[in-house]
Amino acid sequence: MVMEEGDQRDRGRATPLDGRQIFVELAEQNFDAICLSTYRTACKLRFIQKRCNLHLIDIYNVIEAVRDAGLNAVELNASISVTRLENLVSSLFNQLSKRLPTTHTIAPQESTVLLVEFILAAIDSEPDGRLTVLSVKAILATLCGGKLVDKLRYVFSQVSDSTGGLVQSKFDSFLREALKLPTALHEGPSFGYTPTLARSCFPQQRVMLNMFLDMVSDPPQCLVWLPLMHRLANVEHVxxxxxxxxxxxxxxxxxxxxxxxxxxxxxxxxxxxxxxxxxxxxxxxxxxxxSSWKSPASKLGRALSRTLGCVSSREPPHPIYPEEPERTLNLANIVYAPAAHADTHCTAQNILTLTAEEILAEIKRLRAEHDAACQLSPEKGSSTNPTLLAELRLLRQRKDELEQRMSSLQESRRELMVQLEGLMKLLKDEEQRQAAQAAGSSHASPSRPSPSTVRSVGAASPHAHMYHPQDSLAGVGGDVQEAFAQENESRIRT
Ligand SMILES: [Zn+2]
Ligand SMILES: [Zn+2]
CATH class of the missing domain: 3.30.60.90 (Zinc finger, ZZ-type)
Incomplete structure (x- = not known):
C-alpha cells in the first residue's frame, strides 16, 4: 500500500467536535467549480476516501472487519445499530494502524468519527433511510481502496445466486445503497437512484461474474464515477x-x-x-x-513505472475468473447455519488464498526486476541517478509491505482453516445423526423423504454420489481431508 500526500497534514489533528467536519473541509476544496459531473463526483469521493484514510484499506480488510463484527452471516436487509457500525469502522482503522509501517501513522479514532459521520449522512440522504448490513457492506466496498476488480468481485458475491448468476433485485438493492454516496455529496441529480437503473445496467437475461467485471472499463452510466475515482488515484502522482x-x-x-x-x-x-x-x-x-508522460525512457524505466502502478492501457481491463462458483463454496450451504451468504468463512478463505498467490507472484516479479535493475545500473552509469535510486527505494519498501501483508494473510488463512475444520466436524456429526434417524424411520415413508433429509448432503441424490470433496481440498490441512474421508466412509456404511 502506498502512502499518499496529506497524511502528514492530517496527523495529530484533534478529533473535530463538529461531527460533520468532513463536509466543511469538502466545501473548502471548491470541487463544485468542476463542470463535469463525473469528475466532480469522483474528486469529492476521492477526497472523502483519503480524508478518512479509507484509501489505505482494501476490500479484504473490509471482509475481515465485517466477519469480525459477526455480520457476514446476517441477512443483508437486517438493521444494525450505530454502535455496531462504530465498532466495525473502529476495528477497521485499528487494524490498519497496526499494519502501517511506524513511519506512517494515522489517528484511528479520528478516521472512525469522520467515516461514521459520513456513512450516517449518506444513509440520511434518502428519506426513510435505514442503516442495514447491506448499507455498510455496499458503502465500504464502494469507497475503500485497493483494486477495483477485487471490490467488484466482492460486490458480485453479494448480489449473485448459488449458480453464479446476477440477481437483479439484489443488484438493485446494492445500487440503492451505493448511490447514496454521490447523493450525500449533492450529486444526486446526476447519479441518484431510480428503480429502473439495475435493469438498464444489465438488460441481459443472465449476467455472470466476468460480464459484471467488465464495468471496470465500461461502467454503466450510474456508476461511471467509480472507475474514475480509481483512475484519479492511479494518476495522482503522475x-x-x-x-x-x-x-x-x-x-x-x-x-x-x-x-x-x-x-x-x-x-x-x-x-x-x-x-x-x-x-x-x-x-x-x-x-x-x-494518464502518463511518454518520453524516450529506457525499457528499465518503463518496467519500473509498471511496477509502481501505472498500468498500460493495452493490458486487459481485468483477469478472467471462473464463473462456476467453486465447489468449496457449497460447504457453506451444507452446514446448518442461520443464513448461508457468499462471504462465509469458506469464501473468505478462497479469496485469501487467491490474494496470497497474487502477492507471491508480485514479490517474485519485484525481486526479478530489482535484480535486473541492480545489474543494469552500473553499466549505464546511473547508479548515482537520484530518481532511479528513489524508485528502487520505493520498490524495496513496497516489497517489504507486501511481505508483511503476506504473513498476516497466512495467519488469517490458518485461522480460517481451523474454523473450516470445526465446520467439517459439525457436518460430520449432523450427518451421523441424520443417518441414525433415517435408519430408524426408513419404513415409514420410503418414497417421500422428510424435508430435513432433503437438506442433508447425505441424502441419496445422484449429485451427492458424484461429489468428491477431496478434489477441491488440495492444499488444505490433513485433518480437514480426514474429516471428509471419514464422512464418506460413514456414508458407504449406511
Ligand atoms: Zn492549467
Ligand atoms: Zn482546441
Missing amino acids: YHPVSCSYCRGNGMTGFRYRCLRCRGYQLCQNCFWRGNASGSHSNQHQMKEH
Missing part, C-alpha cells in the same frame, strides 16, 4: 513535464488533456475540468486524456 496552455503552470500532475484540433494545446486537469480555454481553443473542442 507528472507531465509540460506547461498548461491556460494557467502556464510549470509542469502538471494527474491527467493531461491535449486538444485534437489546436496543435500543441494542452491543459492540466484543473483547467480542463473547470472548462478553462484561451486563444483560438474552445472548450467545445475534443480533447484526449493522457
Whole structure:
C-alpha cells in the first residue's frame, strides 16, 4: 500500500467536535467549480476516501472487519445499530494502524468519527433511510481502496445466486445503497437512484461474474464515477513535464488533456475540468486524456513505472475468473447455519488464498526486476541517478509491505482453516445423526423423504454420489481431508 500526500497534514489533528467536519473541509476544496459531473463526483469521493484514510484499506480488510463484527452471516436487509457500525469502522482503522509501517501513522479514532459521520449522512440522504448490513457492506466496498476488480468481485458475491448468476433485485438493492454516496455529496441529480437503473445496467437475461467485471472499463452510466475515482488515484502522482496552455503552470500532475484540433494545446486537469480555454481553443473542442508522460525512457524505466502502478492501457481491463462458483463454496450451504451468504468463512478463505498467490507472484516479479535493475545500473552509469535510486527505494519498501501483508494473510488463512475444520466436524456429526434417524424411520415413508433429509448432503441424490470433496481440498490441512474421508466412509456404511 502506498502512502499518499496529506497524511502528514492530517496527523495529530484533534478529533473535530463538529461531527460533520468532513463536509466543511469538502466545501473548502471548491470541487463544485468542476463542470463535469463525473469528475466532480469522483474528486469529492476521492477526497472523502483519503480524508478518512479509507484509501489505505482494501476490500479484504473490509471482509475481515465485517466477519469480525459477526455480520457476514446476517441477512443483508437486517438493521444494525450505530454502535455496531462504530465498532466495525473502529476495528477497521485499528487494524490498519497496526499494519502501517511506524513511519506512517494515522489517528484511528479520528478516521472512525469522520467515516461514521459520513456513512450516517449518506444513509440520511434518502428519506426513510435505514442503516442495514447491506448499507455498510455496499458503502465500504464502494469507497475503500485497493483494486477495483477485487471490490467488484466482492460486490458480485453479494448480489449473485448459488449458480453464479446476477440477481437483479439484489443488484438493485446494492445500487440503492451505493448511490447514496454521490447523493450525500449533492450529486444526486446526476447519479441518484431510480428503480429502473439495475435493469438498464444489465438488460441481459443472465449476467455472470466476468460480464459484471467488465464495468471496470465500461461502467454503466450510474456508476461511471467509480472507475474514475480509481483512475484519479492511479494518476495522482503522475507528472507531465509540460506547461498548461491556460494557467502556464510549470509542469502538471494527474491527467493531461491535449486538444485534437489546436496543435500543441494542452491543459492540466484543473483547467480542463473547470472548462478553462484561451486563444483560438474552445472548450467545445475534443480533447484526449493522457494518464502518463511518454518520453524516450529506457525499457528499465518503463518496467519500473509498471511496477509502481501505472498500468498500460493495452493490458486487459481485468483477469478472467471462473464463473462456476467453486465447489468449496457449497460447504457453506451444507452446514446448518442461520443464513448461508457468499462471504462465509469458506469464501473468505478462497479469496485469501487467491490474494496470497497474487502477492507471491508480485514479490517474485519485484525481486526479478530489482535484480535486473541492480545489474543494469552500473553499466549505464546511473547508479548515482537520484530518481532511479528513489524508485528502487520505493520498490524495496513496497516489497517489504507486501511481505508483511503476506504473513498476516497466512495467519488469517490458518485461522480460517481451523474454523473450516470445526465446520467439517459439525457436518460430520449432523450427518451421523441424520443417518441414525433415517435408519430408524426408513419404513415409514420410503418414497417421500422428510424435508430435513432433503437438506442433508447425505441424502441419496445422484449429485451427492458424484461429489468428491477431496478434489477441491488440495492444499488444505490433513485433518480437514480426514474429516471428509471419514464422512464418506460413514456414508458407504449406511
Ligand atoms: Zn492549467
Ligand atoms: Zn482546441
